[in-house]
Each structure stands twice: as C-alpha cells, then as structure tokens.
Amino acid sequence: MQEQYPQIELSINTGHDEQNAAIEHVLDSCQVDLVVKNTLQAAGVTEPAILTLLITSDDAIRDLNRQYRQQDKATDVLSFPLLDKPLVNAPVDQLWMTPEGEEEDQAAQEGSRPVFMTPPELPTNLGDIVISWPTVLRQASEAGHSSTYELLYLISHGVLHLVGYDDQSEAGYSAMVNIQQSVLEAMGQKA
Numbered sequence: 001m002q003e004q005y006p007q008i009e010l011s012i013n014t015g016h017d018e019q020n021a022a023i024e025h026v027l028d029s030c031q032v033d034l035v036v037k038n039t040l041q042a043a044g045v046t047e048p049a050i051l052t053l054l055i056t057s058d059d060a061i062r063d064l065n066r067q068y069r070q071q072d073k074a075t076d077v078l079s080f081p082l083l084d085k086p087l088v089n090a091p092v093d094q095l096w097m098t099p100e101g102e103e104e105d106q107a108a109q110e111g112s113r114p115v116f117m118t119p120p121e122l123p124t125n126l127g128d129i130v131i132s133w134p135t136v137l138r139q140a141s142e143a144g145h146s147s148t149y150e151l152l153y154l155i156s157h158g159v160l161h162l163v164g165y166d167d168q169s170e171a172g173y174s175a176m177v178n179i180q181q182s183v184l185e186a187m188g189q190k191a
Helices: 016-030 032-042 060-070 102-109 133-143 147-163 169-187
Strands: 005-011 047-056 078-083 124-132
Touching: 005 032, 016 147, 032 047, 032 078, 032 124, 032 169, 060 078, 060 124, 060 133, 060 169, 078 147, 102 133, 124 147, 133 147, 147 169
Parallel strands: 005 047, 047 124
Antiparallel strands: 078 124
C-alpha cells in the first residue's frame, strides 16, 4: 500500500525574482511534504489532507497580520484554519476554540444555511499557512541555525495551528514546540 502524502499548494511571492529563486532553491533541498506529513502524524491526524503554503515578504505578512489579527507588524508565520473545530485530540488548554457563544449562533443558523462537509473520497482542506521569508532569514541568523531548519520549523508550527493547536497558553506552546522539535529531529534536522 502506497503512503498518502498531504497535498501542498505552494506559492512563493516575495516581490523579488532573486529572492523567489533563492526560496525555490531552499525548498528543492528540503522535504516540505515530509515535514507536513510527519507533523500531521505526530498530532494524530491520519486522514488525507490538503493545505496551501505561501512564502512572502514582511510587507505582505504585515498586511495580513493587520487585517486579520489587528496587529500592525510583520510576523514569522500566520495560519488560517478552515476547520470549524480542532481536528486533534488534545487537552482543551492546548487548543484553539471558537469564541464563546459562536457555536450557539452557528447552531441556530444551521437551519438557514447548509453545513459544508468534505466528501469522504476527498482530502480535508486544512487551510492556509503564510510565512515571511525575510523573517525566516532573520530568526535563523539570530538563533544560529540554518534557514532551512527555521522554514521547516515554521511550516510544522503552521500545520499544528491548522489542525487545532494554539500557543496562547503555556500548555499549548509547550505541546507545539515539543512536536515541532521531535518532527524535525526525526528528519535529521538539527537546530
């Protein structure tokens, strides 16, 4: 039986052709699909999945951060989950949840709009991950490790957010860091 890899739609748009080419070179040398697959497995997600990965500039991620998180600054990674509830089975203090009352509002509205369900033969669309390449380079330099390690670490981090983990609590942060480090270590990536 052939193993099912997650499907990843990749876009690179930093606004600079040379930087886009450098990112493509880095991605050719690392196993993005394997870090996504291993992160999903480490989180207990075994169903086929698809996600979108965008590697972009500080300006572009700053615009998204301002628009969706009301934070007017660049960041390293943003995740936009498409799931209504976490896909992982973990303690509540490690997961993102829908805001209080939103579930009740949704339940009341379900009669007025159909609930979207992915057909069982199609992969689950987890959502989108956006990573700032200049921030990858800065953080890798500051931490003293390779940009490849930093990129894979942030991809793993983004995947964990898509499936339900949240790093706003100490428990969630610790769980995410432990999974990310173990996934990269198992792939032979060292910080």
